[in-house]
Amino acid sequence: MTLEVSSAVQDYAKAIYSLEQRCDGGAVSTNALAERLGVSAASASSMVKKLDGLGIVEHVPYRGVVLTGRGMNVALEVLRHHRLLERFLAEELGVPWDRVHDEAEVLEHVLSEELEELIAAKLGHPTIDPHGDPIPTADLKIVEPATVAMDGLEVGDSGRFVRVSDSDPEMLRYLGARGIAPGEPFEIVDKQPFGGPIFARFGDAGEAHPLGGRLAAAMRVEVGA
């Protein structure tokens, strides 16, 4: 749709997009980018200079980068590939949801526009991936829903579990083994102090599941209702 950029550039654009979402407000630091991508800060720095030259980012030396419109399109195109592929692998091929991410991470760079469209059509143009992440539309619009982390909730709060990071397979297996998946309504029934676990009851199931600190922090929810 938009571009002719290498896999590396695509991954940088995607990482910058993701980091811009998190710490909203400002530019993405070279260090954060390097850590995210598992490369040295020096490598990220030199790549950032190239991305600026390509018109993917605006770079202010020592101050970080911001995606340009073009860069945003690159990121959203790859994100669409990634999330459609995750959904396709899970739904059509039965790949477990803790493994779809790594497969999609490489396939995303190699998916033609034609295949993208065929896959989207076959799946009925889905709007979220297996982890609850929104899939950008074919014309690269995306709605990032406002959510809060589950670990901030209190006893009595309820809502819907909508989304969880796709990059920690162990967490996903843990949740999967207990039948907890995005979309489930829940209610907080107990909470231990000092960063202890939070206890949530999902769906109409009887038992409450203890969710430890890191896990509850990774789970994003819609509150209310």
Place this chain on the structure above:
Amino acid sequence: MTLEVSSAVQDYAKAIYSLEQRCDGGAVSTNALAERLGVSAASASSMVKKLDGLGIVEHVPYRGVVLTGRGMNVALEVLRHHRLLERFLAEELGVPWDRVHDEAEVLEHVLSEELEELIAAKLGHPTIDPHGDPIPTADLKIVEPATVAMDGLEVGDSGRFVRVSDSDPEMLRYLGARGIAPGEPFEIVDKQPFGGPIFARFGDAGEAHPLGGRLAAAMRVEVGA
């Protein structure tokens, strides 16, 4: 299953395998390899030296290369990926048979063993791809059926059209538009002299199709019956 080799090395192994099939008997020349892969002879030459170092080929300078056992495994592994993917794309996603090759050419290098197995299972462990090319088994055995080119046949000969090169989309579209696909029985009803077209009747259809020189040469058939 076998290896950790780059996409480039995989494509070289595949090309050498294919060229060994053709001009049977001996080593594959640097020139043939270069032409096949669309690189300069110098590039092929230096890559050949590296392949020898990797144990993929046996290289006798100025004499050409032969695949080793390891090299054969690399080639067959990639060929299995390629052909399973072509079949998958055609069957599950409806990609037209003249376009599956180019898609598979990149996807083949990025398909995990897990995905390979899931795709094979979903398709019912097929033995041929959409062009009639045999798919190596999971343990990398392949049976290359003995076939002859259709342009060598004479009026009255009959048999089964089994295979056609997947790399010329235009030919494939031509055949596809006429409903001619591998598997069809046929009979030769006419043949023009001096490299002129050969006329074949396929299936139970009434009309005979004229098949020009290059096309008839690309179509491989089993004769008899």
Place this chain on the structure above:
DNA sequence: GAATAAATTTAGCCTAGCCTAAAATCGTTT
């Protein structure tokens, strides 16, 4: 307003694969 710690950039190096141009080798033909 320095001194120091942290973040960032620069400098210099490496590997994979490609390229062109020049040299070397091979096979054939006189």
Place this chain on the structure above:
DNA sequence: AAACGATTTTAGGCTAGGCTAAATTTATTC
């Protein structure tokens, strides 16, 4: 046997994307 043309290899370079180590800039703290 020598010469010629074709094939193959070598020499030297280039780009992408990494790396480490050293400089530089920014932020913080006395």
